Amino acid sequence: MSKGTLFLIPCTIGSSPELVLPSSVFEVVNQIDFYVVENLRSARRFLSSIKISTKIDDLTFYELGKHTQESDIPSFLNPALEGKNIGLISEAGLPAVADPGGKLVAIAHGRGITVKPLTGPSSLMLALMSSGFNGQNFRFRGYIPKERGDRISFLKDMETEATKRGVSQIFMDTPFRNDHVLEDCILHLSPKTFLNISADITLQTELIKTMPVEQWKTQKPPLKKRPTVFIIGRPEYLY
Amino acid sequence: MSKGTLFLIPCTIGSSPELVLPSSVFEVVNQIDFYVVENLRSARRFLSSIKISTKIDDLTFYELGKHTQESDIPSFLNPALEGKNIGLISEAGLPAVADPGGKLVAIAHGRGITVKPLTGPSSLMLALMSSGFNGQNFRFRGYIPKERGDRISFLKDMETEATKRGVSQIFMDTPFRNDHVLEDCILHLSPKTFLNISADITLQTELIKTMPVEQWKTQKPPLKKRPTVFIIGRPEYLY
Numbered sequence: 001m002s003k004g005t006l007f008l009i010p011c012t013i014g015s016s017p018e019l020v021l022p023s024s025v026f027e028v029v030n031q032i033d034f035y036v037v038e039n040l041r042s043a044r045r046f047l048s049s050i051k052i053s054t055k056i057d058d059l060t061f062y063e064l065g066k067h068t069q070e071s072d073i074p075s076f077l078n079p080a081l082e083g084k085n086i087g088l089i090s091e092a093g094l095p096a097v098a099d100p101g102g103k104l105v106a107i108a109h110g111r112g113i114t115v116k117p118l119t120g121p122s123s124l125m126l127a128l129m130s131s132g133f134n135g136q137n138f139r140f141r142g143y144i145p146k147e148r149g150d151r152i153s154f155l156k157d158m159e160t161e162a163t164k165r166g167v168s169q170i171f172m173d174t175p176f177r178n179d180h181v182l183e184d185c186i187l188h189l190s191p192k193t194f195l196n197i198s199a200d201i202t203l204q205t206e207l208i209k210t211m212p213v214e215q216w217k218t219q220k221p222p223l224k225k226r227p228t229v230f231i232i233g234r235p236e237y238l239y
Numbered sequence: 240m241s242k243g244t245l246f247l248i249p250c251t252i253g254s255s256p257e258l259v260l261p262s263s264v265f266e267v268v269n270q271i272d273f274y275v276v277e278n279l280r281s282a283r284r285f286l287s288s289i290k291i292s293t294k295i296d297d298l299t300f301y302e303l304g305k306h307t308q309e310s311d312i313p314s315f316l317n318p319a320l321e322g323k324n325i326g327l328i329s330e331a332g333l334p335a336v337a338d339p340g341g342k343l344v345a346i347a348h349g350r351g352i353t354v355k356p357l358t359g360p361s362s363l364m365l366a367l368m369s370s371g372f373n374g375q376n377f378r379f380r381g382y383i384p385k386e387r388g389d390r391i392s393f394l395k396d397m398e399t400e401a402t403k404r405g406v407s408q409i410f411m412d413t414p415f416r417n418d419h420v421l422e423d424c425i426l427h428l429s430p431k432t433f434l435n436i437s438a439d440i441t442l443q444t445e446l447i448k449t450m451p452v453e454q455w456k457t458q459k460p461p462l463k464k465r466p467t468v469f470i471i472g473r474p475e476y477l478y
Contacts, residue, residue: 019262019263022257074478094368096369096371097364102475103476106372106477109448114447117447119260125333125364129335130344132341132345133341135338136337137380139406140375141376142375202358208355236341237341237342239350
């Protein structure tokens, strides 16, 4: 019996599905009965929003979140070993990037299960392409540390890699701390260092702007609770 | 007069537009008469393939490629200063990442022109999400050096950053040299180091696989002329 495929299914990042998902995503979900999801409730809501033809109660869901026992994960792939396709869905955007889904993908490779990614919104890439910074050498750093001292040296380290070595530095924080991140950038980065802020990407309230830190100082946008990507970089062209 | 918007318009990466582009892309291109494109011929072909309603001969194109005079670029934004929307299109995938389009975006920020990215396929992200590697800390390194010695130390440097520091390392080469890249990985990386190869992403012939180098050694796929993304990384789960 041939094995099923593990489809990596992108989710929206706040906006309506038509804005960010190609029609192939809508077609694929109609052929899948087994899902591994980061959060059960939001995955069901997402599948309803894209109006799949299968009744949601007829689908099987395995939850792969922060609290999942690591030893349970391999069994989530059993349907694929039995020839069924599986869909992996995270809370927002692309699955298996900065979420526990990566573990499932790693196991799939070990078991010879085909992994098939579908195109969808990546807040990191939408922010990077909009920044005007070096897109030939960039780094995603994940979440900025919470502790003050670590945070400051993290910012300084990124600034050096960005301005001296030209590696664009992408990072984020949990949305309720975003205003503090901007404040820390203003306090601890050089006034001439360039910072891109991309908030509410793909939403009506989208804000995307690249300016030197000294300009952000006098034009601070409210960022609290708005999903935001920050990038420190060197502009590709100095206007 | 309010300024026009610079739309960052994704292109396909080989497959048909419906597979990788959301319907919003089709809607936006029908409202744009001015384009800045990496390559005139492929941009016209792309716009024909997505069946825009405007006659292609009625559109205005500015070419922003390797041979464009840097001093000419700012003028490409004049239509936006006069209130018209502009579309930026690169040869494949997302514009302004690893192509000259980033310069235009940087100038747009300097002139207060709104930059609006649209979702589309990024071979880098499709490969990364499919790799099973750390998606919380990764780096895109661009193209691997051509010169032998530089190439080997580049590979070793990436291997260290990936295996010791857990930073997934994404890189590529021009398609006709891909077989040599794989050969170099086999010769110069540790047999236990994990390598993801993602070739022909979104095409019928798509190959996406993560294995230790020692396994690639005995299962070398032909990669010549196939667009390929390579990633050296540490799997999120060791099966």
